[in-house]
Amino acid sequence: DQQVKQNSPSLSVQEGRISILNCDYTNSMFDYFLWYKKYPAEGPTFLISISSIKDKNEDGRFTVFLNKSAKHLSLHIVPSQPGDSAVYFCAAWDRGSTLGRLYFGRGTQLTVWP
Amino acid sequence: DGGITQSPKYLFRKEGQNVTLSCEQNLNHDAMYWYRQDPGQGLRLIYYSQIVNDFQKGDIAEGYSVSREKKESFPLTVTSAQKNPTAFYLCASSRGVEQFFGPGTRLTVL
Numbered sequence: 001d002q003q004v005k006q007n008s009p010s011l012s013v014q015e016g017r018i019s020i021l022n023c024d025y026t027n028s029m030f031d032y033f034l035w036y037k038k039y040p041a042e043g044p045t046f047l048i049s050i051s052s053i054k055d056k057n058e059d060g061r062f063t064v065f066l067n068k069s070a071k072h073l074s075l076h077i078v079p080s081q082p083g084d085s086a087v088y089f090c091a092a093w094d095r096g097s098t099l100g101r102l103y104f105g106r107g108t109q110l111t112v113w114p
Numbered sequence: 115d116g117g118i119t120q121s122p123k124y125l126f127r128k129e130g131q132n133v134t135l136s137c138e139q140n141l142n143h144d145a146m147y148w149y150r151q152d153p154g155q156g157l158r159l160i161y162y163s164q165i166v167n168d169f170q171k172g173d174i175a176e177g178y179s180v181s182r183e184k185k186e187s188f189p190l191t192v193t194s195a196q197k198n199p200t201a202f203y204l205c206a207s208s209r210g211v212e213q214f215f216g217p218g219t220r221l222t223v224l
Contacts, residue, residue: 034211034212036215041202041218043217043218044157045215046214049211089156093211099170100164101162101172102213104156104157104158104159106156107157
């Protein structure tokens with residue numbers, strides 16, 4: 001059963017506009033969240049993260065928002081650029097667990113067109 | 115340069131043969147992971163190891179085996195028992211929460 005869900009498999013945005021990628025989770029013990037970006041035939045690369053003690057984290061054009069009560073987080077990319085076209089994975093971690101693993105969503109394919 | 119290497123980039127095998135995928139890291143990370151990516155399925159965890167000589171099954175361990183004899187190395191064997199072995203395989207390592215991924219190996223079973 002998926003504990004991290006990305007319900008939109010794809011998103012298409014015009015260059016310069018905002019891209020909003022969404023992620024929901026079911027496990028209330030998750031307390032750290034990460035976003036990864038992946039190009040075809042390459043490994044994912046870390047993009048940005050947020051701890052559950054915060055509701056927002058910003059890094060340049062990328063901002064992640066966390067709504068703990070709704071068990072929802074979102075990644076905002078402003079302005080979107082063609083080079084942002086990739087698959088974005090949301091991941092969650094339970095720091096109190098001894099399992100020591102991330103739980104990934106299925107990813108959202110972002111396409112930024114000129 | 116520190117990083118994770120996976121070799122080869124592309125691998126072809128005949129059905130019924132076991133095949134071992136290589137993963138090496140020089141980041142001095144304790145934990146290592148193997149994932150499988152299929153279209154529309156995201157990243158699914160096969161096996162992971164938090165320390166040398168210890169490893170745990172992930173969500174889809176059936177048909178796979180691993181070993182962790184050295185901190186730097188975490189090879190994955192895809193056995194003939196794996197029903198759908200053709201996929202893109204990713205290895206990762208971590209010291210804390212953030213995982214660093216290798217470039218992946220595309221395995222095609224003919």
